[in-house]
Amino acid sequence: QSALTQPASVSGSPGQSITISCTGTSSDVGSYSFVSWYQQHPGKAPKLMIYEGSKRPSGVSNRFSGSKSGNTASLTISGLQVEDEADYYCCSYADTITVFGGGTKLTVL
Amino acid sequence: QVQLVQSGAEVKKPGSSVKVSCKASGGNFSSYAISWVRQAPGQGLEWMGRITPIPGIIKYGQKFQGRVTITADKSTSTAYMELSSLRFEDTAEYYCARSIRWGGYYMDVWGKGTTVTVSS
Numbered sequence: 001q002s003a004l005t006q007p008a009s010v011s012g013s014p015g016q017s018i019t020i021s022c023t024g025t026s027s028d029v030g031s032y033s034f035v036s037w038y039q040q041h042p043g044k045a046p047k048l049m050i051y052e053g054s055k056r057p058s059g060v061s062n063r064f065s066g067s068k069s070g071n072t073a074s075l076t077i078s079g080l081q082v083e084d085e086a087d088y089y090c091c092s093y094a095d096t097i098t099v100f101g102g103g104t105k106l107t108v109l
Numbered sequence: 110q111v112q113l114v115q116s117g118a119e120v121k122k123p124g125s126s127v128k129v130s131c132k133a134s135g136g137n138f139s140s141y142a143i144s145w146v147r148q149a150p151g152q153g154l155e156w157m158g159r160i161t162p163i164p165g166i167i168k169y170g171q172k173f174q175g176r177v178t179i180t181a182d183k184s185t186s187t188a189y190m191e192l193s194s195l196r197f198e199d200t201a202e203y204y205c206a207r208s209i210r211w212g213g214y215y216m217d218v219w220g221k222g223t224t225v226t227v228s229s
Binding site for chain 1: 144146153154155156159168169170171204206209212213214215216217219220221222
């Protein structure tokens with residue numbers, strides 16, 4: 001099972017919006033509505049930000065949103081804040097197993 | 110609220126095995142799955158496998174198949190991950206995470222991680 005494809009890095013200024021893409025195949029992202037996104041700050045455990053493609057857990061800012069089109073899922077962060085600077089990973093259910101993306105480093109300039 | 114407490118850091122020799130535990134408190138251990146995810150230094154997250162204590166279904170990532178064994182003790186609400194034939198490249202942080210079955214096993218609660226160092 002291959003990893004999902006994410007851009008290595010993205011950047012934005014405070015207040016701007018950015019989108020991180022996550023490209024899979026018809027065996028994972030394209031077949032299921034089970035894409036999740038995780039935020040990880042250095043030295044910390046990952047934190048769930050989006051599940052089932054577009055749902056936000058309680059306590060996660062509504063500045064974070066998720067979507068999917070075909071084999072590609074996307075995470076959009078609006079109104080960027082300095083504390084959003086972190087690594088972001090997408091993840092998909094894939095016919096009984098789970099696969100992660102390679103991760104994207106978000107820099108808030 | 111569910112909390113996952115992992116065992117402490119380990120230093121192992123190449124070729125040996127390591128067993129990491131993950132004890133759940135709060136919630137109903139039998140109602141969710143436990144996934145194991147590892148992260149080598151400076152690298153991304155890798156899914157290793159998952160156990161659903163009831164009905165006892167276990168799935169492993171292809172990369173780890175044959176070297177990893179995931180088990181669970183329902184009586185103590187503890188999951189275990191054992192990795193054998195350790196190599197230097199198995200040096201990593203190992204996380205357990207609660208996985209919600211009905212949502213494609215997304216991981217909503219994470220342990221703090223266990224550092225495993227493979228060194229001669």
